[in-house]
Structures are given as C-alpha cells and as structure tokens.
Amino acid sequence: MSLRQRRRRRRAPSDNLQVITDTISVISFPMKQIHSTRRLRDTERRPSHAPGLRPGWALALLLTLSACGGGGGGDSAPATGSTAAPAASASDPAATLPIDGVATFESVPSTRAGLTYGAGSAKPIRGAVVEIVDGVGATVATTVTNATGAYRAFVRPNSTVSVRIKAQTTQSAGATAADVSVRDNTNGDAIYALQTPAFDVGSIPFVRNVSAPSGWTGNGYGAARAAAPFAILDTIYTTQAKLLSVAPATAFPPLQVFWSVNNRPAAGNAAQGDIGSTAFTSNARGFAIYVLGRENVDTDEYDASVVAHEWGHYYQAAFSRDDSIGGPHSSNDRLDFRVAFSEGWGNAWSGIALGRDDYTDSFGPQQAQAARTSLSNAAVPSPGWFREDSIQSILWNLNQQVGFKGIHDAFTGTLRRGAAVTSIHSFAAAYGAASPNEAPVLARLLGGQAISPATNDAFGTSETNNGGVPSALPLYRGVTVGGSTQVCVNFQAGTGNRLGNFAYLRFTAPAARTYAITATGGAGSNPSLAVWGAGSGLIAASSASGSTDSVSPRLPAGDIVISVNDINDSIASPCFTVTIQ
C-alpha cells in the first residue's frame, strides 16, 4: 500500500463532525480535537459526577469540534499531548453514570544486568482501547486511555459491568493514533485484554483503576504475565510519539504485534511459538512484528530497544523505502550496504525514539543476562558504509546534534523516490537535499566512519573505502542501452547478504519502454536480477535457475539500477555479462 493510499483512509473533518452530530455515540475525531476538548473536560470533571450532565457536555463538545473544523492539522497535538480522560461512546441514553479510572502496567527495566524486576514501576497504559462489558460480555461503552492512562466511560446506574483494557490502539481514537494490536500467535491471533471481575456500579460516580502485574513471583513467572503485551504497546506508543513530534499529521498503517510466552528463537511454525527471533515482517497481510517471550531463554517484551528497533523497520517500510534483503548480521560483519543501512538505522532509531544512548537485550535464566551496544560510540573497528555499527553511530549522533526532523525529511524525501537503492549514500544525498544547512554535520559524521562525506552523491561515486573487497567499488558500474558490461561478485566477506555478494549497475533509460535485461554467467553459476527506477522503487526481479537470467520490464525514462548476485554461491568469484536491449 502506498503512502498516498494510506493517507486517503484518513477521515475528512466533515466526516468526524457528522458522526458527532448524529448521535454522540462514537467519539471519533482527530487528536487536535481531543486536545481541544481537554479544557472542556477539565472544567466539566469537577461537577460532572452528577448524573445528567452529559448532554450538556456533548453539546459543548460539538461546539468545540465545530470550532476546530477545517484546520490544516499543523498544530495538531500528538497523542502523547493529551492528558484528559477521553470520554466513552455510549449509544444508550440511559448510560449517564460516569466511571473514571487509570490503567497501568508493571514496567520492568531492561539494563545491562538484564531485567531488574526489583526496580519495576507502574506506568500508564496509554492510548489503549477500553471497553465496558455487561454480564454476557457484550460491549456497552468504548473509550480509550489518554497519555496518563486515564479513561472515562458512562454506564447505566445500578448495572453490573466489567472493565476491559485491550492491548490495542485504534485509528478511531484519533487521526494520529495508530491501529496497533498485540496478539497471541499461538492462540488464534487473539488480542490480549485485561478484564476486571464484574461489579455493580451503583448510582454514584466512582473510580475503577486497572493494573497489570508482570507476573514475576521472585524466581520465575509464577502468575499470568499480564503486563507484557502492554509493555510492548507502550514502547510502540513512545516511538509513534517521536515521529509525531516532527510529523504531527502522520497516519500510521495498521501494525499487528505477535507475542506469546511460547515464542522461542527457533525456526518452525509461528503458531507453535517458533518465530525465529523478534522480527518485523511485511507481506500481503500487512505489517507485523513478532516478539520473543520464552522465559529463561529470551524474552523481549521489556526490551524496549529490541521492540523499537523492529518498529524502525516498520517506519522505513511504511513511510520510506527499505531495499534490504535481511538475513543474519552482526557488528562483526561486512554487509551489503542495503542491509547495513537498514539494521544500523533500526539500532539508531531505538536510541532516538527512546532517548537512550545504548541498546540492551535481556535473555537467559531469569532474564538476568543482557547484551549491550553503545549507540553513541564512533570508534567502530574497520568502519565503513558496509558496517551497521557505522550507520547507527552516524544516525544516532546526527539526531543528537541537529535533531530528527532532517532525518525524517530525508527518509520521506529523495531516499524514497530515487533510483539508488537504500544505503547511507542515498540517505546522505536525501539529507543534503532536505536539510542543506545541517548537511555539514552529516558530512563530518560520514568522514568519521571512513565514508565519502559527499551529501549530494546518492550513487556513492566518490566512495573510496572498499572494505577489503576490491570488487565492491565502484558501488555502481555503468552500463549503456544496447551495450554490455561484466560484473563480478565474491564471498570474501561471507555469503548471502555480505559485502561483495551483489554487484550493482546503473544506466539512464532514454525513454519509457520495455527493456530486455540479461545476465549470463559461467557454468555452475545462477544469476539473479533485480531492477529499480526513480520514483518507482523495485520494478522487477527474477531468480530463474540456470546460468542466464533475464527480465523485460517496462521502465520509466531516467535513472535505473540493476543488482546481480549468484544464488548458488558455488563459485569463488562468479562473473556475469549484463546486457540491456
């Protein structure tokens, strides 16, 4: 789904107004309007606990919404800016009795010593869906918690209800709220929810707080891990808030998060908990993040760095472009530059969003071990454009020195639209175009990592660091329409997704038409092709078996990029002749 399509899904102000005008039954409005209603509710809350005030409140709300209609959205308050308890929907006119409450979860710090349960604290469950359900489980009122975890709902006096807090935020909570849900992949993808026992509400207003404990009982999880889904939701809420701080009108595509106490770092069937690792996925079903949860092996619900890293991949896929092929990687590896950029960005983003200078990941018996990575460290061994540590250092320090706005503008600018694949070079060019005044800061950071400091060179033509793999430069080799050129790949740095595994070519398509692109290798080789175009992203890819591969896409006029790799990895340094007709 393109960004343009996603944005179309946002409601027009008139739509929201219509809903309110019709019934007052569904509070569905942009966050700007929630912000505007805050003053109203603050003043109303003092006398409001008397039944019967709600119609007046609704009228005032309607007037407030009308006053806000038609705004450009630039002054919209992000979701985190709201501190008033959002009011519940209530189509039942007899539902006049307010229930107020605060929803919290037990947050366990993830430190370099692992999870420190003794330092746990209650944090608000922010932006979550609250449902008031009756004795048979039917929903009688719906609202959302605000930035302090507060909610308000209206029910019938003397009725019997339960309060349910779902590990879900929804688009209807406001234009800037994302549709995010935390689900159990080992249990029918069901959404996690806290639920109180049923209680009689009586006839006077009262408070019903809800808290989710971690379930830790001293040396293990001896009780339900109620807080876990909400800890994940909270990290995502925080990452969204960081993006909203520079792009308040952002509309988030839906995101499903899958967590289970059975989620292990094992290959296999995700429905059985074998998810491989905490990871982001993007496919025809949409965007998803799988999160580990197996006690004494690896749990990530409190490892905010890990969750935020994966959300960084969501960000790049949803709002920018990510050409990474993924695969195994670590700080030790010299990587294909698409992979290095994507993973380095994920790490940097975790620190940018969470306000941290390190990345921690707990695991092991009682979650008492941890891996820690410094994000600020610029002393990367053998640095370069192929090192994820170099990328994370550059991006984290860039944010530290000049803020996130320019980074976001680069991601959503020419990085997304250019022909060059996503790498630190194409990012630098996009940054230079979007934030020319801050570009010298980026140039210094690039130079500090032995990367070409040019901030106007998306194809890295001035790059001189080959990472010990001579064939890695130039980054893109020229080829002409009607001609051919030879490129070689190699496995000096490893296989699959490493530096030198892919060769890149570029040419200028003189006109929009169908082009025949062929790569031919020697015996035993198995070339694979991919083609990108300016403004088009990935246009074509092929992985046919045999020593020749070809594609015949219709290409736009302008810059075109081709990648070639050898699927077999069976020849030390296979070479391919690439022709374009």
Next chain:
Amino acid sequence: MKRPAAGILAGLMLAGLVMPLAACADGVAPRATGEHARTPTRLETAPRKVNGSGITVRYQVPAATAPGQTARVTLVLDDVVDPDGASVRLAADGGLVLLQDGRPQALPAGRATTLEVDVTLQDAAAGYLSVFTTQRGVTSVTSIRVPVAGGTAATGSPTRLKETPEGEKLIVIPVK
C-alpha cells in the same frame, strides 16, 4: 550457502578436529564426531538475533523421536572471528532433557566446531535445545526444536481464549 564454512568443516572432520562436549553429568561419555559413522547430510541454519554474538549455529535433528528415547543433535558453530575465541552453553527447554553437561565450553577462533548432543524427550510435546553463544562479550541464544513422534508443541492456554459477542477473539487476563 555457507560454502566456505562447509569447506573448513569438511577439512576439520577429515583431520578429526571436532570437539566433543565436556564431561557428562550422567556418566555418558562424550564422543567426538569422528567416532560416529554419521556425517550430517543437511544442516539447518538457526535464526540469528539482531546485535547478537555473530556466531552461526547450524544443526541437524532426527525427524522424530519417541518419548523416552535418546536423540542426537548435531551442532556446527561457525564464524568465530574473535582471536580470543568464543564459547557455547547448552540448556534444555520444554520437554527436553540434556544427557550431557551443558556448561560453557570454548570455541576456537577461525574454524567451525562440531558438537554432538544426546537428549531425551519426556512427553508428547516437542522439546527445545537452547544454544547460548558468546563472542566479544556479547551473548545470543537460539532454540532448536527436537520433535516428538506424533507430538505437537504446546501452544497458548485455550482457557483464556474468549470470543466476544461481536466475534472478536481475546486472550482475557483477569485482573483485580
């Protein structure tokens, strides 16, 4: 995939340079790969976590093992680039019981290490062998599923699964 590592491994195996597990807690003698006729014919590569040790874990497990019977898991640990070497520790998870000592043992730099690990499975659910690898002070863990003949892995608690009148599936966690 992993052609260079496989080449190293083949050379090491020919030279008998594979490493058995350390002393066994239950008295089962550690055995070097060379003592067994079986050579792994196809190794699966275990998932690697972001920002982990960087060590590649490949493995082979029997297709299915009856509860109570011994199964042998073959591990090949590669990509030890730190000149000081790395280490591995094993742990049982789920219905799996380690028949050998899982305490940490060293992995030499620059070459693959093969381990053969004997385990049993206690019940009808799958068991998991957790492999903790540490390099340059960074540890990561991967789990290897050892399937039970006719068994299925445990999944979430069905008692908490509710379907609302609106048709939505929820895992309802009671709270006070």
